[in-house]
Amino acid sequence: xxxxxxxxxxxxxxxxxxxxxxxxxxxxxxxxxxxxxxxxxxxxxxxxxxxxxxxxxxxxxxxxxxxxxxxxxxxxxxxxxxxxxxxxxxxxxxxxxxxxxxxxxxxxxxxxxxxxxxxx
Amino acid sequence: xxxxxxxxxxxxxxxxxxxxxxxxxxxxxxxxxxxxxxxxxxxxxxxxxxxxxxxxxxxxxxxxxxxxxxxxxxxxxxxxxxxxxxxxxxxxxxxxxxxxxxxxxxxxxxxxxxxxxxxxxxxxxxxxxxxxxxxxxxxxxxxxxxxxxx
Numbered sequence: 001x002x003x004x005x006x007x008x009x010x011x012x013x014x015x016x017x018x019x020x021x022x023x024x025x026x027x028x029x030x031x032x033x034x035x036x037x038x039x040x041x042x043x044x045x046x047x048x049x050x051x052x053x054x055x056x057x058x059x060x061x062x063x064x065x066x067x068x069x070x071x072x073x074x075x076x077x078x079x080x081x082x083x084x085x086x087x088x089x090x091x092x093x094x095x096x097x098x099x100x101x102x103x104x105x106x107x108x109x110x111x112x113x114x115x116x117x118x119x120x
Numbered sequence: 121x122x123x124x125x126x127x128x129x130x131x132x133x134x135x136x137x138x139x140x141x142x143x144x145x146x147x148x149x150x151x152x153x154x155x156x157x158x159x160x161x162x163x164x165x166x167x168x169x170x171x172x173x174x175x176x177x178x179x180x181x182x183x184x185x186x187x188x189x190x191x192x193x194x195x196x197x198x199x200x201x202x203x204x205x206x207x208x209x210x211x212x213x214x215x216x217x218x219x220x221x222x223x224x225x226x227x228x229x230x231x232x233x234x235x236x237x238x239x240x241x242x243x244x245x246x247x248x249x250x251x252x253x254x255x256x257x258x259x260x261x262x263x264x265x266x267x268x269x270x
Contacts, residue, residue, distance in 0.1 A: 021216075022187070022188065022216075022218065023188065023215075023216075064220070064221045065130075065186060065220045065221070066128070066129065066130050067129070067130040067133050067134070068129060068130075089220075092187055093187060093220055096187060097219075099219070101219040101220045101221035102219075102221045104217075104219060
């Protein structure tokens with residue numbers, strides 16, 4: 001939890017800044033209760049997505065968010081659609097929009113359907 | 121502080137690629153004093169009403185880019201249902217359909233495509249869209265008038 005929290009700190013301001021929508025920046029002390037719940041849920045969902053270290057075995061060579069080549073050992077996060085990104089890069093995006101940047105698939109729906117598949 | 125200090129590697133990489141492998145009909149050159157501000161020129165696509173025109177645009181990469189979309193505006197006056205008098209563009213990927221997997225290159229290609237295929241059903245300039253739907257030929261004539269070609 002701490003790591004995610006720090007990630008979204010805006011160092012120019014005292015209070016952490018969140019994005020209610022990708023275009024709406026809001027200081028933590030200006031969030032409504034509803035927005036706080038939404039953000040807390042989102043943080044929880046993001047943490048359910050598997051992470052690992054880049055091992056070079058995937059076809060994907062570049063993190064399309066920072067456009068840097070993955071290096072062996074880089075912390076990465078795996079989305080249900082099988083796209084991978086640097087953990088730091090994708091977490092920043094997922095806090096704004098819960099979609100895969102590459103295929104635009106909503107992550108939540110994919111998560112739920114993968115749970116369903118697991119149950120069958 | 122030099123202009124590239126603190127500039128994300130991604131912006132440098134995109135700029136280098138834009139220079140090394142330019143897109144046909146599109147040029148994007150960073151301003152000398154601001155690496156986040158680009159002078160853009162798009163040539164009117166072939167077989168579109170805008171063929172023969174050269175359109176200047178400005179593109180700015182906000183602090184949050186690529187988490188937030190670039191800001192793009194037509195500087196050259198254009199008669200188009202999805203572009204208003206101030207040059208603002210109605211294009212979903214510049215707003216709610218932005219994704220950090222998109223790049224300056226893909227944004228400019230989408231704008232070029234918007235010139236090839238104006239969409240009067242999702243207008244920004246209502247009067248233009250109306251004209252486009254009622255009498256496309258007259259609308260295209262207006263395009264040419266604004267372009268100063270007739």
